[in-house]
Amino acid sequence: MADGRGGQSDQPRAATRTHCDRSDQAMLTYDILIVGSGGAGLYAALESRLEEDLHVAVLTKVYPTRSHTGAAQGGVNAALGNRDPSDTWEEHWFDTVKGSDYLADQDAAELMCREAPDVVRELEHWGAPFYRTEDGRIAQRPFGGASKPRACYAADKVGHIMLHTLYEQGLRHGVDYFNEWVTLNLIHDGQRCMGVNAYNLRTGRLHTIQAKAVILATGGHGRIYWTRTSNAYGNTGDGSAIAYRAGLPLKDMEFIQFHPTGLRRSGILVTEGARGEGGYLLNGLGERFMERYAPDKMELGPRDLVSRAIETEVREGRGGPDDEAFLDLTHLGRERILERLPQIRQLCIDFEGVDPVEEPIPIKPTAHYSMGGVHTDINGCTPIEGVYAAGEAACVSVHGANRLGGNSLLDILVFGRRAGRHAVEYARRTKLGPMPDSAFAEAETCLKELMEGDGKETVAGIRRTLGRVMSEKAGIYRDAAGLDSALADLEELKDRYRKLMVTDRSAIFNTEMLAALELRNMLTLAETVALGALARTESRGAHSREDHPERDDANWLKHTVAVRGPGDRPELRFEPVVITRFQPEARTY
Amino acid sequence: MTTGKITPKRESLLANIRVQRFTPGHDRSPYFDNFKLTVETGMTVLAALRKIKDDQDSSLTFRAFCRSAICGSCTVRVNGRSVLACSTQLLPILKDFGKGSVTITPMANLPILRDLVVDIDPVIDKLAKMHPYLIENPERIPQALEQESLMSQDELNSFDYLTDCILCGACYSACSSVQADPDYAGPLTFAKAYRFSIDARDNFRGIRDQAAIDQGLWSCVQCRKCIKVCPKDTRPADTIRRARKLTIDDGIQDTPGSRRAKTYVADIERFGQVNKPMLPVAVYGTKGWDAIEAAEASLTRHGMEPTRRVCTLPGQEGAARIFEKVREIEQGEKKK
Numbered sequence: 001m002a003d004g005r006g007g008q009s010d011q012p013r014a015a016t017r018t019h020c021d022r023s024d025q026a027m028l029t030y031d032i033l034i035v036g037s038g039g040a041g042l043y044a045a046l047e048s049r050l051e052e053d054l055h056v057a058v059l060t061k062v063y064p065t066r067s068h069t070g071a072a073q074g075g076v077n078a079a080l081g082n083r084d085p086s087d088t089w090e091e092h093w094f095d096t097v098k099g100s101d102y103l104a105d106q107d108a109a110e111l112m113c114r115e116a117p118d119v120v121r122e123l124e125h126w127g128a129p130f131y132r133t134e135d136g137r138i139a140q141r142p143f144g145g146a147s148k149p150r151a152c153y154a155a156d157k158v159g160h161i162m163l164h165t166l167y168e169q170g171l172r173h174g175v176d177y178f179n180e181w182v183t184l185n186l187i188h189d190g191q192r193c194m195g196v197n198a199y200n201l202r203t204g205r206l207h208t209i210q211a212k213a214v215i216l217a218t219g220g221h222g223r224i225y226w227t228r229t230s231n232a233y234g235n236t237g238d239g240s241a242i243a244y245r246a247g248l249p250l251k252d253m254e255f256i257q258f259h260p261t262g263l264r265r266s267g268i269l270v271t272e273g274a275r276g277e278g279g280y281l282l283n284g285l286g287e288r289f290m291e292r293y294a295p296d297k298m299e300l301g302p303r304d305l306v307s308r309a310i311e312t313e314v315r316e317g318r319g320g321p322d323d324e325a326f327l328d329l330t331h332l333g334r335e336r337i338l339e340r341l342p343q344i345r346q347l348c349i350d351f352e353g354v355d356p357v358e359e360p361i362p363i364k365p366t367a368h369y370s371m372g373g374v375h376t377d378i379n380g381c382t383p384i385e386g387v388y389a390a391g392e393a394a395c396v397s398v399h400g401a402n403r404l405g406g407n408s409l410l411d412i413l414v415f416g417r418r419a420g421r422h423a424v425e426y427a428r429r430t431k432l433g434p435m436p437d438s439a440f441a442e443a444e445t446c447l448k449e450l451m452e453g454d455g456k457e458t459v460a461g462i463r464r465t466l467g468r469v470m471s472e473k474a475g476i477y478r479d480a481a482g483l484d485s486a487l488a489d490l491e492e493l494k495d496r497y498r499k500l501m502v503t504d505r506s507a508i509f510n511t512e513m514l515a516a517l518e519l520r521n522m523l524t525l526a527e528t529v530a531l532g533a534l535a536r537t538e539s540r541g542a543h544s545r546e547d548h549p550e551r552d553d554a555n556w557l558k559h560t561v562a563v564r565g566p567g568d569r570p571e572l573r574f575e576p577v578v579i580t581r582f583q584p585e586a587r588t589y
Numbered sequence: 590m591t592t593g594k595i596t597p598k599r600e601s602l603l604a605n606i607r608v609q610r611f612t613p614g615h616d617r618s619p620y621f622d623n624f625k626l627t628v629e630t631g632m633t634v635l636a637a638l639r640k641i642k643d644d645q646d647s648s649l650t651f652r653a654f655c656r657s658a659i660c661g662s663c664t665v666r667v668n669g670r671s672v673l674a675c676s677t678q679l680l681p682i683l684k685d686f687g688k689g690s691v692t693i694t695p696m697a698n699l700p701i702l703r704d705l706v707v708d709i710d711p712v713i714d715k716l717a718k719m720h721p722y723l724i725e726n727p728e729r730i731p732q733a734l735e736q737e738s739l740m741s742q743d744e745l746n747s748f749d750y751l752t753d754c755i756l757c758g759a760c761y762s763a764c765s766s767v768q769a770d771p772d773y774a775g776p777l778t779f780a781k782a783y784r785f786s787i788d789a790r791d792n793f794r795g796i797r798d799q800a801a802i803d804q805g806l807w808s809c810v811q812c813r814k815c816i817k818v819c820p821k822d823t824r825p826a827d828t829i830r831r832a833r834k835l836t837i838d839d840g841i842q843d844t845p846g847s848r849r850a851k852t853y854v855a856d857i858e859r860f861g862q863v864n865k866p867m868l869p870v871a872v873y874g875t876k877g878w879d880a881i882e883a884a885e886a887s888l889t890r891h892g893m894e895p896t897r898r899v900c901t902l903p904g905q906e907g908a909a910r911i912f913e914k915v916r917e918i919e920q921g922e923k924k925k
Contacts, residue, residue, distance in 0.1 A: 129749060233653055233654055265632070354630075360595060512648065
């Protein structure tokens with residue numbers, strides 16, 4: 001609180017609104033409206049609400065503490081130097097750029113790494129219970145791809161404590177929360193932001209929320225792979241899809257990070273710790289197949305390589321009965337598992353019904369993180385004034401082709417804060433204009449059409465096919481033929497979507513309607529992922545083309561930018577990568 | 590290296606999933622639907638609900654988000670017990686009861702919005718009244734962002750387990766005191782208030798103490814059901830005991846609850862047992878006489894002789910020595 005904010009006052013603000021109903025009001029007005037209640041959204045809300053003169057609201061389809069930030073376990077990177085005093089933000093910067101396979105914009109990555117210590121400390125000053133060093137400072141631990149131990153942590157719950165801290169301080173400082181409201185669109189006049197339409201899940205009513213600034217912070221879109229993801233049910237890329245439909249560009253959508261060891265049924269992650277402790281990866285025949293792919297590092301090879309190895313085994317018919325591979329810990333013995341990996345064991349029992357002491361854990365590679373998102377600058381600004389995006393929904397880009405562990409939590413803090421700050425300045429010098437009625441009518445029609453389709457198609461049916469198409473043709477392995485076919489499949493799915501009918505007729509808590517709206521967003525984004533992947537004829541970071549296995553800096557050291565074109569089809573253009581200090585080198589570890 | 594072909598042990602059985610349904614404005618009262626479902630190894634209660642919604646009845650309504658027991662959305666009751674649907678394996682439950690049937694109902698103690706979805710705003714509103722956030726102690730938290738605040742791991746450990754709370758509401762659903770008094774704030778709210786009050790970096794403990802007392806801190810009956818159901822093992826009832834002690838230590842001694850606690854302690858030291866006949870006056874002051882007289886009249890009616898003083902039990906001296914020892918230890922700790 002260098003600038004003396006942050007309320008050292010004894011009394012908190014009088015009004016503490018935990019949730020806003022306002023179901024009687026068709027139109028609501030705010031200075032700054034944040035869509036999404038994860039780390040980026042809540043940080044942006046708090047940052048702008050601390051300015052006291054502005055009315056700030058968070059619109060979320062869940063309750064704020066349910067957001068997926070809470071699931072991040074490992075750590076948040078900041079070169080505090082508490083464990084290794086020689087660590088510097090410059091080294092963090094280099095690690096980030098190298099990890100990105102040189103596709104990150106180096107000015108943006110520099111800024112993130114420079115500001116990292118401040119945002120982590122600010123969160124700590126707000127009460128976040130990070131674990132401590134011997135001398136009482138924030139504890140740090142080593143992480144994959146990092147040259148120094150710089151991940152600040154709290155057991156395996158660092159995302160959870162960060163999310164709760166931000167929510168708590170938001171309550172204290174009078175942020176309004178609209179819980180279980182679903183945002184349908186973004187309204188602007190071609191130059192400036194005007195607001196959104198949103199659907200109150202509890203009442204089924206549609207509302208207009210007028211706002212000078214809207215910050216989209218709705219998280220990633222891993223759910224386009226449906227069951228093959230570690231993401232929450234709701235990580236359907238709502239904000240990115242809404243932005244895209246409103247004419248805003250999406251950047252680097254082809255880059256999706258896969259984690260090699262998700263549980264067979266649910267995709268929930270079994271952390272690298274299990275392999276670090278000596279777990280074997282086995283195929284259905286019981287072979288320790290990593291011998292064929294990484295004879296030196298074996299199970300501890302980089303995430304993308306291990307994911308591809310598993311995929312190859314399954315494709316070539318050496319998977320288990322459900323096309324899975326196995327993570328075998330049984331040889332470690334009961335005692336060692338109970339002592340060193342108790343949480344992983346419990347996870348397997350609770351979510352997969354398998355005790356790793358007794359039998360191998362069935363696993364599949366799982367979509368984990370979306371590097372791409374709404375194209376923004378370093379302040380979260382988009383081409384429309386007053387519209388911002390931050391966090392996993394946005395692409396600045398700091399992660400490039402591959403995100404480094406511990407940088408996702410950092411991204412949401414730094415860029416949530418920056419978007420909030422910029423929005424404050426913008427909102428102060430802007431007046432609300434008149435609202436057109438057309439957007440409301442369009443949103444109303446969209447809801448009505450879903451209720452009145454001809455009923456041949458169901459949400460569940462289309463969603464299942466979408467997940468299969470994306471996993472098989474635009475997943476870990478990609479090639480031109482597969483991606484072409486994926487695009488054709490997606491076109492067909494969009495047709496099928498038009499015949500969808502929501503059979504649940506109730507206005508109250510209609511979760512089938514919610515699922516239908518989410519599915520529309522997923523279909524929208526899936527197409528941009530497949531198109532970007534088809535265009536990018538190289539392999540870089542998480543994007544792996546079988547027909548173009550090498551990185552191609554001569555032609556592809558650039559971002560893809562997808563914009564909605566005629567016929568509701570995406571068109572691609574390209575943006576240069578900002579290179580300031582580090583010239584591209586081979587990415588080897 | 591090879592261990593030979595892997596054949597996972599996977600079983601399945603045809604089960605009857607009984608789910609409570611209710612849509613306000615449509616149904617007059619809650620009723621049950623029975624769904625037939627093949628339940629496989631690894632299937633959680635949530636996966637079963639999803640499968641039913643996908644394949645059998647798209648109007649079945651429940652909350653769910655992370656599926657990995659960290660978001661706290663999907664609390665329901667399974668055969669009466671409050672659990673997270675996402676981390677509850679179904680097959681063992683079906684096999685345990687040997688009936689191939691399971692009953693799923695919404696959380697208790699909260700109004701039903703629809704089917705398995707309840708209105709959790711009452712919990713969040715009660716929580717908000719507890720000032721559930723850190724208010725910076727300027728002696729511990731620096732003004733400038735360039736500096737960290739210092740806190741030892743021991744200081745953190747005194748409340749770290751409480752930060753595991755995911756606000757799932759399982760404890761609230763299971764709570765006997767909420768059931769008896771809808772204004773009672775519920776286990777998780779007291780636990781969350783306590784988490785901040787004992788954070789060495791906080792500066793708002795006194796006001797939070799009073800907020801907790803105003804919302805029923807002393808009404809907990811220590812039935813410990815919250816401890817049994819908490820999916821994160823945060824043991825709220827234990828925390829409530831600690832929070833009570835904290836308010837007394839902080840000088841809030843003039844409440845019925847604290848008077849009761851102090852009377853228990855004093856009586857046991859003095860008599861080796863609690864002087865129950867006089868407890869109403871000890872706790873409620875002169876208002877307590879009505880209760881005592883009513884109790885005495887009832888005893889007389891049943892041919893028993895009322896007393897206002899209990900005898901001193903034979904073991905009293907031993908109890909008194911324990912008290913002395915405890916005081917000694919506490920003195921020693923204070924000096925440290």
